[in-house]
Amino acid sequence: DQQVKQNSPSLSVQEGRISILNCDYTNSMFDYFLWYKKYPAEGPTFLISISSIKDKNEDGRFTVFLNKSAKHLSLHIVPSQPGDSAVYFCAASAFGNEKLTFGTGTRLTIIP
Amino acid sequence: ETGVTQTPRHLVMGMTNKKSLKCEQHLGHNAMYWYKQSAKKPLELMFVYNFKEQTENNSVPSRFSPECPNSSHLFLHLHTLQPEDSALYLCASSQDRTGGFAGNTIYFGEGSWLTVV
Numbered sequence: 001d002q003q004v005k006q007n008s009p010s011l012s013v014q015e016g017r018i019s020i021l022n023c024d025y026t027n028s029m030f031d032y033f034l035w036y037k038k039y040p041a042e043g044p045t046f047l048i049s050i051s052s053i054k055d056k057n058e059d060g061r062f063t064v065f066l067n068k069s070a071k072h073l074s075l076h077i078v079p080s081q082p083g084d085s086a087v088y089f090c091a092a093s094a095f096g097n098e099k100l101t102f103g104t105g106t107r108l109t110i111i112p
Numbered sequence: 113e114t115g116v117t118q119t120p121r122h123l124v125m126g127m128t129n130k131k132s133l134k135c136e137q138h139l140g141h142n143a144m145y146w147y148k149q150s151a152k153k154p155l156e157l158m159f160v161y162n163f164k165e166q167t168e169n170n171s172v173p174s175r176f177s178p179e180c181p182n183s184s185h186l187f188l189h190l191h192t193l194q195p196e197d198s199a200l201y202l203c204a205s206s207q208d209r210t211g212g213f214a215g216n217t218i219y220f221g222e223g224s225w226l227t228v229v
Contacts (some may be wrong), residue, residue: 002154009152036220043116043202043220044155089155100170100218102155 003027004092006103014111019077021106023090026071030092034100035064035075038087047088048075080110115139116221118203124227133188133224135203143209144186145218146178147202149214155202161186162209177187195202 005024013019023033031052040104050057050064050073057064063076077084090103116137125131137144147156160168161180175197177189186203203221210216 004154041221041222043204044222046217091155099157099160099170100155104152104154 001026002104003030004090004101004103006088006090006106008106009104010107010109012109012111013080015082016079019075019080019084019108019110021032021075021077021088021090021108023073023075023103024071025028025073025092027094027101028071028096029097031099032093033064033066033073034091034093035062036089036091036102038089038105050052077108082110082112084108085110116203116205116219118201118221118224120224121222122225122227122229125141125190126229127193127195129193130189130191133201133203133226135188136222137184137186137203137205137206137219137221139204139219141207142183143206144180144183145206146176146186146188147204147220149200149202149223151199157181158188159191160170160209167209190226193226195228198227 003026034049037045037047038044048059048062048064050066056067066073087105087107089105091100093100121136143162148156157170158172159178164180175192179187200223202223204218206216206218
């Protein structure tokens with residue numbers, strides 16, 4: 001029973017365009033959401049997070065949007081750069097049970 | 113240089129072997145974690161240690177035995193593994209055991225690729 005789902009295993013985007021990665025969750029107790037980025041042969045690195053009291057959080061080229069009613073979050077990367085090519089993991093946690101639950105990841109490829 | 117280092121990076125072992133994975137964090141954190149990533153599956157939390165004490169065992173088979181001698185070091189002892197245990201094993205650390213929540217960022221090591229033959 002996967003509580004965090006990333007339904008697109010891969011995504012290709014032209015350099016300079018917007019990349020949109022999606023994540024859905026089923027557990028209504030989740031109230032904190034994170035995105036991690038992973039290059040081959042490296043561990044995941046934290047990218048950006050959002051609390052359930054917000055619907056948007058921005059950090060440079062990266063913006064995360066949260067739609068609580070739809071139990072959906074998305075990561076927008078604008079403009080996309082070749083160095084953004086990586087696997088992106090969505091993760092969620094609930095206050096009082098801080099164990100992170102991860103999605104299966106989406107492989108983003110930026111085409112020069 | 114990563115703040116969380118894992119050795120070995122690659123390990124091939126037979127089903128009757130005993131081996132260990134080692135993790136060291138240089139971040140002054142108090143919590144350490146083992147995660148498992150199998151092909152096409154989400155990262156799965158295996159164990160959590162906080163101030164050297166195990167606070168979570170996520171129903172992991174006893175053929176995986178963690179050891180945390182201090183807040184900076186974490187081991188995963190492996191014994192009589194099965195081929196389906198082949199995976200990437202990731203060590204991680206955070207300031208405390210609420211890692212992943214409200215800014216208490218979890219930092220991952222580069223992982224140890226384990227192949228059981």
